[in-house]
Every structure is written in structure tokens, then in C-alpha cells.
Amino acid sequence: MARLEVTVDQIGPLDQGTMAAMAERLDQLTKPQGSLGRLEELAIQLAGIRGTVALFVERKIVIVAAGDHGVTEEGVSAYPREVTGQMLALFAEGRAAINVLSASAGAGVIVVNAGVAGEPPRSPEGIVNVRLGPGTRNFLRGPAMTREQATAALEAGVDVAERAVAEGADLLVTGDMGIGNTTAAAAIVAAVTGADAQQVVGRGTGVDDAGLARKTAVLREALALHHPDPSDPLGILAKVGGFEIGVLAGVVLAGAAQRRPVVLDGVVSGAAALIACGLAPGATAYCIAGHRSTEPAHSRALAHLGLEPLLDLRLRLGEGTGAALALPLIDAAVAIARDMWTFEEAGVAQRAHE
Amino acid sequence: MARLEVTVDQIGPLDQGTMAAMAERLDQLTKPQGSLGRLEELAIQLAGIRGTVALFVERKIVIVAAGDHGVTEEGVSAYPREVTGQMLALFAEGRAAINVLSASAGAGVIVVNAGVAGEPPRSPEGIVNVRLGPGTRNFLRGPAMTREQATAALEAGVDVAERAVAEGADLLVTGDMGIGNTTAAAAIVAAVTGADAQQVVGRGTGVDDAGLARKTAVLREALALHHPDPSDPLGILAKVGGFEIGVLAGVVLAGAAQRRPVVLDGVVSGAAALIACGLAPGATAYCIAGHRSTEPAHSRALAHLGLEPLLDLRLRLGEGTGAALALPLIDAAVAIARDMWTFEEAGVAQRAHE
Numbered sequence: 001m002a003r004l005e006v007t008v009d010q011i012g013p014l015d016q017g018t019m020a021a022m023a024e025r026l027d028q029l030t031k032p033q034g035s036l037g038r039l040e041e042l043a044i045q046l047a048g049i050r051g052t053v054a055l056f057v058e059r060k061i062v063i064v065a066a067g068d069h070g071v072t073e074e075g076v077s078a079y080p081r082e083v084t085g086q087m088l089a090l091f092a093e094g095r096a097a098i099n100v101l102s103a104s105a106g107a108g109v110i111v112v113n114a115g116v117a118g119e120p121p122r123s124p125e126g127i128v129n130v131r132l133g134p135g136t137r138n139f140l141r142g143p144a145m146t147r148e149q150a151t152a153a154l155e156a157g158v159d160v161a162e163r164a165v166a167e168g169a170d171l172l173v174t175g176d177m178g179i180g181n182t183t184a185a186a187a188i189v190a191a192v193t194g195a196d197a198q199q200v201v202g203r204g205t206g207v208d209d210a211g212l213a214r215k216t217a218v219l220r221e222a223l224a225l226h227h228p229d230p231s232d233p234l235g236i237l238a239k240v241g242g243f244e245i246g247v248l249a250g251v252v253l254a255g256a257a258q259r260r261p262v263v264l265d266g267v268v269s270g271a272a273a274l275i276a277c278g279l280a281p282g283a284t285a286y287c288i289a290g291h292r293s294t295e296p297a298h299s300r301a302l303a304h305l306g307l308e309p310l311l312d313l314r315l316r317l318g319e320g321t322g323a324a325l326a327l328p329l330i331d332a333a334v335a336i337a338r339d340m341w342t343f344e345e346a347g348v349a350q351r352a353h354e
Numbered sequence: 355m356a357r358l359e360v361t362v363d364q365i366g367p368l369d370q371g372t373m374a375a376m377a378e379r380l381d382q383l384t385k386p387q388g389s390l391g392r393l394e395e396l397a398i399q400l401a402g403i404r405g406t407v408a409l410f411v412e413r414k415i416v417i418v419a420a421g422d423h424g425v426t427e428e429g430v431s432a433y434p435r436e437v438t439g440q441m442l443a444l445f446a447e448g449r450a451a452i453n454v455l456s457a458s459a460g461a462g463v464i465v466v467n468a469g470v471a472g473e474p475p476r477s478p479e480g481i482v483n484v485r486l487g488p489g490t491r492n493f494l495r496g497p498a499m500t501r502e503q504a505t506a507a508l509e510a511g512v513d514v515a516e517r518a519v520a521e522g523a524d525l526l527v528t529g530d531m532g533i534g535n536t537t538a539a540a541a542i543v544a545a546v547t548g549a550d551a552q553q554v555v556g557r558g559t560g561v562d563d564a565g566l567a568r569k570t571a572v573l574r575e576a577l578a579l580h581h582p583d584p585s586d587p588l589g590i591l592a593k594v595g596g597f598e599i600g601v602l603a604g605v606v607l608a609g610a611a612q613r614r615p616v617v618l619d620g621v622v623s624g625a626a627a628l629i630a631c632g633l634a635p636g637a638t639a640y641c642i643a644g645h646r647s648t649e650p651a652h653s654r655a656l657a658h659l660g661l662e663p664l665l666d667l668r669l670r671l672g673e674g675t676g677a678a679l680a681l682p683l684i685d686a687a688v689a690i691a692r693d694m695w696t697f698e699e700a701g702v703a704q705r706a707h708e
Contacts (some may be wrong), residue, residue, distance in 0.1 A: 033430065033560065035559060036666030314391030316389045317385050329667075332679055335457070340451055341444065347440065349434050349437050
């Protein structure tokens, strides 16, 4: 587990000095102090992450990890399992929602096969293959994966993210694909936060009432079977997680270790962040919540992490779409800090009326 | 008033046929139906506005109108009155927040002097001059403007917007500048919605507790003095409005008449939309609320108009900044409708699990 430990140890605090300098600069710009609200907080966080007030976010990379889930045997999804592999191929072809939204936001996409059942039917050349298995095992019959697989998934995510940073990524985005993975994500959120099945279950991509009842029962049974220990993130990942969730948790850790902001998508990314920040609490400061999804477990995860989402557009697609939609707000925060004039430069009166 | 009436008469309903066609197309794309939430609603609205499913929003124009307010005599703002003219000049120089955020969103900016006291000190060549007066009169001593000035302000806004559309604008954004104008906007919101002073007053760009108390008293006195008639939008604009608010109301009307989406900024744009949609209720369907500002009056205005804001980032700057920040979401909605593959094109299984 040396590689994972090294990454966790690399994660340091944000640079308080540059954060103070950025706050001071923002207060000198031609606007009432604090009037750009959340955008100013973003600029300050980015300055603390990068250790400079001369911000730039040129190269943005969305890492979409896909994996299958044994628990789909229990009828927890509205879609058949083979859709995971079909969508993985579509990501590689560049015509899925995440490709379109990444392009719209000026971001690149890295597609990762973290553990899809069967081989993707087309375009395997566009896919990073770290396949940890042919999908997880059904966690109603035992752990989803071994502890060794969980570590390997995290380390695979670290590898992918470190390579992206080495190739120039200024910012990372997490995205997921996996039929059944909102069930695994909800189980992780319940395990970490202590919520019960009823409180975290949601309709995912669109199960009906019967599906929702099945999903709730599956979650309740899984939590009763595994008794996951909230203080053992790796154990939680192994017991009820997913390969793509482990990979994305590794991306969060490597992003923080490499001092890059990590923009989180919805509930599956939120679950990955809970695992990552459980292993390295300091990683949370490097996370930006792109949006709030409609999944109840996502709001619980965000509250646990203390993250305020940038968008709330009733999205429930995954793939990184909600995070990709938030990227222009990050560009905007950078532009404000870089391009606006100060009161002095502009010759505008700064003093109050009385 | 012929010109204004012609514009109001031009406003037709959204095209229900293209909206249905867009909804059908969105349901065929490789994502669970409705899973892109608010983004899908935006695509459908845009199709209804433009009367086509082949959407494009190439040229986006932010119209920032500035005006001064006689009511600043009462100490309702944290900034001195001369800031309005100074900021107008800064907009023309391209270094204010709205310039930076418009550039970040790929939008152009048209700067309008609707009625600033004194002449802007620099760069008058970048400013459209429709100056209706040297600021409004103090509405605690009588109406802010004459009914004729109110009509002229609306028609000036119609002119500016029609010219922008003639020059190729696919989408319009409203922005404002005016020391004291959150007081005028709150008065309009109170007059239209029937709320009392306490319910609509806010800190604007940042008054302290004493300023807030003064502002509340001023609002209460103005409403008692003028007894504005909720069914007479033009009368409300004349009694407690502002020149820039009238111009922006004209922009909303012309945008709707020209079948262009109009993205609204915060409380001042919201007040303008209340005037416009009071004159022409059909105009509301062409409006997109860019964000929810921290001003209480803004939430009341949005509720009255039935608009759900795209962003909620605790902004309180004005200038069009919150609307400009929302523009990439509109680009994203267009991109989704245009570039994503359908299930059939992608060869992805669409049927449900059971």
C-alpha cells in the first residue's frame, strides 16, 4: 500500500498566505466588497490550492471512470447491465453528454475502464484500461471486492490523475458510469455518515416505485450484512463500493497531492470523495462541488464534506456532466481575479457615502 | 405611445410544435429521459422562442443601462452618486466585472447612458447615449419621472435591443448600473406584488444597519406617497422607477417581440421585467432568470414572474454579472440538443431492465 500512503502523505494544507493576498486583491477591484459571492470564494480557494494569485486554469481534464456492479442482479437499475460497456464505447467516440458538455466547457475527457463486464464493443483505443475485474461481486452475497482490489482501484486512479497532471492538467473533474452505481454510492454514503437506507436511497437514472422499494431493501440488507466501519474507508469501498468509485477516489487524492482543484460531479463522485477524504481529510480543501444532484445521498455526502455545490439544476445523469457544467464558473472566477481593474486603476470613488 | 404599442402587439406565444419536437428529440438522446433537468427545459424553451429545433446561439449581447437616482439624496446607498458615471466610463473601457464576465462567456457588451448625472469622464465614444435626464427626481418629493419620460425610456430600450438584433444578436442579456437603484427596484417590486417595504428591502451593494433602516423608511414613505396602481406598470415606472429600469424593460419587450431569449440579471433587471411583463404578459415566456441575487425583492420578483433562476451564488453586484455567468448553461443546452447522439445512432440499449 506504499504508493497510496505516499500520495496521502503528499497532501498539504492550502496556502493561507496566497489566500489572504487574493482576498485583498478582490477587495480592491471595482465592485462592492464580497459582491461576487461564491465566485470570490472560488478565486480564494484556487489561489490557496495553486499557491499563487496569478491564477490560470488552461487545461481542464474530465476523468470518467466506468465499472459494473454485481448488485444489478437484484434489479436496482432501470437499465440493463450491458449499457455500462456501451456507454464506455460512446464516451470514446465522443458523442455522449459528457463529451458534448466537456467540449462546451473547453475541457478534455479521459475515459477509464475501471472494471466493466465484457469488453467494450467499439473504439477500445480511446480508453485507458485499468480493469480491476469484470464488475464487482453482488454485495448482498459478500464483499463487492477484496481489500487488495480496493487499494489497486485507488492506486489506478492516482496513476491516471498523476499522468493527466504530468501532461499539463490544471484542473481535474470526476465523472462516472456504471449501471447500479447509485446503489453502491448510497451504501457508501450511509456507511460513512451513519444515515439509514431510507435516507440515502434515490431513483438513480429512473427506477419506478417498485424499483425504489427493491433498492431500499437491498441497501438495508447490505448494511446489515457488512456492518461497515465508518473509520475504515478502504473497508467500506471493498464491502459495498465499486471499481470506478475507487478509481475516482484515487483521482481526488492525486489531485490534492498535486495541488490541483478537483471538481466533483454527483452522488457517485461524492461517494468517491467520502472515501478519499476519509483516507486523507486534507483532500477536502482541494474539492469543488460542481452541482447538487437529485439523489438524496448526494446532499448527505456534500453536507458531510462541508461542500457547497455551485449548481443545482435537478441533474441525475452522472458521467461528470454536472461538474462539466460548473467549469465556466471557475473560468469566470479566474478571469475576475486576473482582468478586472482596481478602484485605483479605474479612478472610481471607493469611499462610502457617509 | 404608438411605437411601444406596436412592440407589445408583436409579442406572440412560444411555438408549441417546436417545443414538442425538441422534447421528443431530447428523449431519444443517450441519457435517461429528463436526466439533464433544467438544461432540458432550457433547450425546450429556446426551441419555442426561436421556432426551430436547429438551435444556435452564436451572438450574445449584454445591454448594460446606467442611470442616476434622485433618491440617493436620502442616503440609501453605500456609494456616492458619482460612481454611476465613473462605472459607465469603466464599462466603455472594458475593465469592469461585466466586461470580464461577458468576455469569459463569449458575449459582447453594449453600454447605454439612460440618464446619468453629469457627463461620463472618459471614453464617451463607446457609449450609446439615450440620456433621458440628469438622473431621476427624488421620488420622496414627487414622481421620479414624467409618464412621457417613462414611455421614452421604454422606447429607447426597444430601439437599442432592435438594433442589436438587426446586427445579429441571437440572445440578449439585461444589466444595470445606478447608485440607488436597488431602492427604486424594491419600490417597483413592492408596487407590483403588493409586498410591504420591510419585505423587499435589502442591503444593495452594502449599506450598514442604519442605511438599511433609512432605506426601509424611504420605501415605506414612497409607497404611502404614491399609492402606485399594480395594474399600471407605466405609472409605477414613472412614480418610483429609474431611467435604466425603463430602458431594460424596453429591452425585454423588444427581445420578446423579436423572438430572442432575454437573460435577466438581478433585482434591477427583475424590476424591469415586472414592468415589461405587466405591459405584455406574453413577454415572460421569453425571459430566462440568470440567477437569484441576495436582494429579497429579487426573489419576490422571480416568484411573481414564475421564473426559476439558473444560478444562486450569493451575488449582489448587478451590471448583468449574474446573467453573464449563466450564459454557458445556455450554450450547454444548445450543444446537448445539437451534438449528442440518440440511442439508435449510438447502438445503446434503451429498454428498461424489466
